[in-house]
Amino acid sequence: MTDMPISLQRPARSWFHHIPVIGWIAYDIANGDADTIWYALVILLTVMVLAVKTWGLVALALTALAMVPVIFATLILITVGK
Structure with missing residues (x-):
């Protein structure tokens, strides 16, 4: 067996992504699956x-x-016009 170095390049996280719940959701929306935005909207609607x-x-x-x-x-x- 050969040893392979594990070097996954994760995108840089800003200060906003370190906020416990909101930052995790924002990070997943920016870098995760495309369905994450729909999950977040369902959560917000449920909370409302x-x-x-x-x-x-x-x-x-x-x-x-x-x-x-x-x-x-x-x-x-x-x-x-933006």
């Missing part, structure tokens, strides 16, 4: 449904309020 079942309309309103800057930035990027 559970939050609405637990706290009611308040969870839905706070989620909409948290999405305002994201939508605002998206509209600005569309207007600029």
Whole structure:
């Protein structure tokens, strides 16, 4: 038997990828399987449904309020043409 050096070149990980749960999902979306984004969306939808079942309309309103800057930035990027 011959010894083979194991040198797998993994992509470099940024500081964002070292955050425990969010970073792992972001790393898998960037470098993993193409289906990972769908798994992440199902997880987010499930968390949203559970939050609405637990706290009611308040969870839905706070989620909409948290999405305002994201939508605002998206509209600005569309207007600029990027």
